[in-house]
Amino acid sequence: MTQSNVCLFSRRNLLICSLGSSFSSALFAQRNYPDRPIKAIIPNSPGSSVDTIGRLVMNEVSKLIGQPLVIDNRAGAAGAIGVEATRSALADGYSVLIGSSSAVSVAPFLQKAVTYQPLRDFDLIALVALLPNVLVCHPSLPVNSVTQFLAYARNKNGDTKMASAGLGSVSHLAGAALQVAGGFESLHVPYRGGSQGVASVVSGETDWVLTPAPAAMSLVAGKRLKLLGHSLAPAHHPLGNTPSIGSELTGFEFASWIDLMGPTGMPASVVSLLNKTVGQALQSPSLAKALETHGAIVKSSTPEEFRTYLTKDLDTTRRAVQAANVKPE
Template sequence: MNRGISRRHMLGWGLGAMAMSNRIFAAEAGGFPVKPIRFVVPFAPGGSTDLLGRIVGRHMFPKSGQPVVVENVPGAGGNIGAAQVARAPADGYTLEIGSMSTHAMDDGLYHNLAFDPVDDFQTVAMLAFVINVIAVSSKLPVKNFDELLAYIRANPGKVNYSSGGIGSHNHLTLALLAKVANLDIVHVPYKGGGPAVSALVRGECDMFAGGASLLLPYAKSGQVRLIAVTEPQRYEGLPDVPSVSETIKGFKVTNWYGVMGPKGMPADRTELLNDEINRITALPDVAERYKTLGMVRDPLKPAEMHAMLEADRKLWSGIIKSMSIKPE
């Protein structure tokens, strides 16, 4: 939707950007960060969370001389890494590259978590909304979504799909599709999106649902086929790939990634990190990278991100309960 931009709005944005820049400069001059910042990625290397952590991390607080160290801590659908962050000092030096799966989905799936995925964390900044795509191995004899549905129904229990783990976004996207379309497909969990995509590319698994960033390189080389997007409308960057909702009315699965910290972080440090991350995601080279990866920037404030997280948790808790999914 196009909206007119008044001179007053332009002035407001300009003043806001100046204030953000001044806060970042003052923080670096005043001593934060004085040691490396740790980005915990709760999945294996090669997935969208890992990629985003490295894209953003290399631009953080450049004048400070302090690096961002990306550490992959996979396992239990992202819960092992998330638990480390929940228990870390609330000083802004240990942050998580969080996702919808770990913080909005797992609460309805794991009943003995060592942490609360919402209440034990401070929302810091939104990194990106990710275009979610269903892909199939090039070895599967289907060319489009309707052919995929027909093939699965003709071969019940013989088509499988990989995921980044039990309760991951990849898992629940296709589990939901199986429920609403009455499909008999087999789940094969891996420890992260990267290994799950590798299994698809090698032909060990037939299907995968995940961020376009993971799948586009393999689609371009012909190793996988992009069958459908799970957003309500087609994505402008993939105009020939239909939406699932064109065949299954009302089907919708979105996905996002954001930075989370331990509960109790000082408000001024949280705001500073929010400013810095929003500055980075607006950089021209990062914006261009997002475009090629099928990612969309949304610079939410911490309170806005928290409200979104609460709403997503409520939504997915209901969906998971209706599907009777339990961790294996």
């Protein structure tokens, strides 16, 4: 064998050994995952509903998984900054996103600068919680059910006023979706934030709003708003005996949600471990009770169930954006 052949042979063996060593290291890392803290990106500011609920859930996950979970708040651009940061992270399971419907489903339809596609650019780990919206109206309206409200609004021929937290907000899109499904029209009156929109219904400046539950329930308890229904599917009972809108308007559902996801390309074993750990954490009665105090209910899922849910939610959001006639900016 010539000297040049020996050199070629040696280099080839070195390359094979190097590749084999890398492959073995990757397998070892997966088998021992996690062996260091995991960063959980939250695309909202501290103290928000997503942040509060995300921290509660990930605290339970941390106990079960045996590693700290470091919260990294990346607020801005309606959540898009945090989602984008997750997309560009290493897909090794040490950077995950505590996402929300606003950041994951809504932002791509409303912001021209958003280029991520949720079903393409992320590995879906699990749904975590659902947050119902509630249909509330001014106490003077002569209605006491969703059915009566729909009949009243139709008879008014557009002479009712719907409040919202602003153009493209959850309350705007949910209200637009309700109008399409219910076959009526209302004048949209946008405000600078959810509290102002709800306050306008209390004062009688507007007639109704379909808003996240935490923004309205204390006012319902004080009889300053009339509660007609919630926006989750009929199978869910987040507010005691309060009926779902869908039980009287078949098929209607417009929930906000919180999830766990990561950059696409994560090892399947890591996705599976995180999914099972989240599912186990959500079985904690104390966690379920804590979520309930924040107007949320536990909603665990497999990755496949989450994909089916998100596919439907993206379609619902697209149709709501079209109905609301909101253009991307």
